[in-house]
């Protein structure tokens with residue numbers, strides 16, 4: 001399941017993030033933080049994690065996703081990896097097909113996170129660069145994403161994915177992983193579908209005995225499946 005989250009960051013937050021990311025001294029070769037398989041195909045840059053600017057950026061993105069009800073419903077988050085930041089440009093253009101590690105250490109808050117879901121928050125507008133499509137291969141085929149600045153996508157941590165070469169301009173993004181209270185993607189998807197349809201049903205017919213009963217079904221399934 002891919003979920004497009006619109007306007008996770010406000011235009012003001014995008015502008016703040018971009019101005020913090022303009023400090024050249026903060027950027028490192030992305031390969032230093034890749035495992036053996038990924039290092040071969042990783043040709044991008046990543047923000048050093050231990051600076052005042054990086055901590056401000058991490059807090060900004062983490063707060064933005066936490067206030068988004070769609071993020072909560074789709075991810076049912078238990079733990080967030082501290083948001084990281086990357087940059088692609090013709091000098092360091094791409095991240096070829098790879099899989100993310102199943103369990104990763106989030107250094108800023110010293111915790112291990114099982115990577116049930118991956119999230120990319122786009123910080124550059126699509127017209128500012130050519131290429132740079134987040135391309136996700138899953139059991140339903142191949143999906144290419146290039147979203148407006150401030151939007152994000154949630155996708156299964158289990159997928160093979162890549163970022164195609166940027167041939168003009170700069171692609172800035174934040175990316176991180178989420179450990180979910182509901183580990184299995186099928187269960188998460190069923191809960192998300194139920195939640196979203198109930199929301200619409202309530203808008204259409206108001207609160208009825210049936211919407212109440214189905215809300216009970218939602219919570220009882222969550223009770224069965226969640227490990228908070």
Ligand SMILES: O=C(O)CCC(=O)C(=O)O
Nearest residue numbers: 086100120134163173175
């Ligand atoms: O830049 C992106 O959208 C994804 C980055 C990524 O897949 C990674 O760093 O593992």
Ligand SMILES: [Fe+2]
Nearest residue numbers: 098099100161
């Ligand atoms: Fe990745």
